[in-house]
Amino acid sequence: MSHAYLISGPHQVGKMTLAMDVARLLNCEADERPCGECNPCKRITGQLHTDVRAIRVEGTGREGRGRTAISIDQIRDLQKEASLKPYEGRYRVFIVDGAEQLTEEAANALLKVLEEPPEEVVFLLLTADTGSLLPTIISRCQRIELRPLALDIIAEELVKRFGTEREQANEVARISGGKPGWALEASGDSDMLERRASQLDTVEVTLRQSIEGRFAYAERLGTAFTRNRDGVLAELTLMVQWWRDVLVVSQDKTELVTNLSRLDALRAAADGLSSDAVASAIKAVQETMSHLERNVNPRLALENMMLTLPTIN
Numbered sequence: 252m253s254h255a256y257l258i259s260g261p262h263q264v265g266k267m268t269l270a271m272d273v274a275r276l277l278n279c280e281a282d283e284r285p286c287g288e289c290n291p292c293k294r295i296t297g298q299l300h301t302d303v304r305a306i307r308v309e310g311t312g313r314e315g316r317g318r319t320a321i322s323i324d325q326i327r328d329l330q331k332e333a334s335l336k337p338y339e340g341r342y343r344v345f346i347v348d349g350a351e352q353l354t355e356e357a358a359n360a361l362l363k364v365l366e367e368p369p370e371e372v373v374f375l376l377l378t379a380d381t382g383s384l385l386p387t388i389i390s391r392c393q394r395i396e397l398r399p400l401a402l403d404i405i406a407e408e409l410v411k412r413f414g415t416e417r418e419q420a421n422e423v424a425r426i427s428g429g430k431p432g433w434a435l436e437a438s439g440d441s442d443m444l445e446r447r448a449s450q451l452d453t454v455e456v457t458l459r460q461s462i463e464g465r466f467a468y469a470e471r472l473g474t475a476f477t478r479n480r481d482g483v484l485a486e487l488t489l490m491v492q493w494w495r496d497v498l499v500v501s502q503d504k505t506e507l508v509t510n511l512s513r514l515d516a517l518r519a520a521a522d523g524l525s526s527d528a529v530a531s532a533i534k535a536v537q538e539t540m541s542h543l544e545r546n547v548n549p550r551l552a553l554e555n556m557m558l559t560l561p562t563i564n
């Protein structure tokens with residue numbers, strides 16, 4: 252067992268799932284580890300175990316501006332805790348979720364700990380962007396790279412595990428983009444798919460509306476952004492995906508559609524628009540997302556996007 256692992260791979264490919272498995276493996280009390288059933292396993296799953304801690308970008312600052320980095324203070328706390336003996340389990344496990352978001356100062360402080368790792372401590376660094384990490388940090392870690400899976404393997408697994416209808420399994424696999432963690436979670440949690448469907452309903456309704464309806468949508472997302480940055484970015488990602496679907500439908504490549512169950516609405520939208528107009532729409536949403544990530548005024552950015560997007564059939 253190494254003291255530090257770097258788990259890399261695209262968003263939602265299953266990095267956190269693997270990290271939690273490792274944490275359970277290290278602290279499980281059963282013979283076959285991790286069992287998922289013993290007290291430590293359950294406490295880790297419920298995020299109640301005092302020796303297992305995830306560190307990530309925290310909270311939102313003043314004026315609704317989300318913090319965008321893991322701070323030096325968070326790593327100093329980690330340093331202090333890491334020097335203590337495990338409290339209830341065998342190992343202390345620190346999961347740094349989004350290691351590319353460490354400030355330079357924080358990264359250097361973490362490097363010090365990795366260079367002289369305390370006994371009975373395991374660090375799990377998760378990242379979607381290995382290129383943004385200090386090479387010195389990478390070299391201290393065992394690397395585990397997670398890749399997206401083939402869609403038919405995922406669909407097969409959903410049919411097997413959940414008895415999902417074939418057609419729906421195919422759609423969920425496509426939506427997951429090869430990320431089994433997402434597909435499994437979505438299939439085990441019908442709320443997740445329903446929420447997604449209702450967000451897509453809203454997108455379709457709003458794009459048919461005039462300016463008042465569009466600005467109301469921009470206002471709602473803009474307000475939500477201050478509390479739930481990731482949620483809003485996920486909603487916009489969904490919108491990009493929807494526009495991509497319109498694009499592939501307009502080019503008669505239906506086999507590439509992600510949201511298979513929405514084919515009728517996608518066809519209607521594609522009918523009224525040129526491929527160029529659809530491509531510009533995709534670009535407009537993507538640009539808005541990168542503006543939001545750079546902390547511009549969210550409502551203005553979203554209103555501007557809604558002015559740019561074409562009206563659909």
Ligand SMILES: [Zn+2]
Pocket residue numbers: 278279280281284285286287288289290291292293
């Ligand atoms: Zn266990």
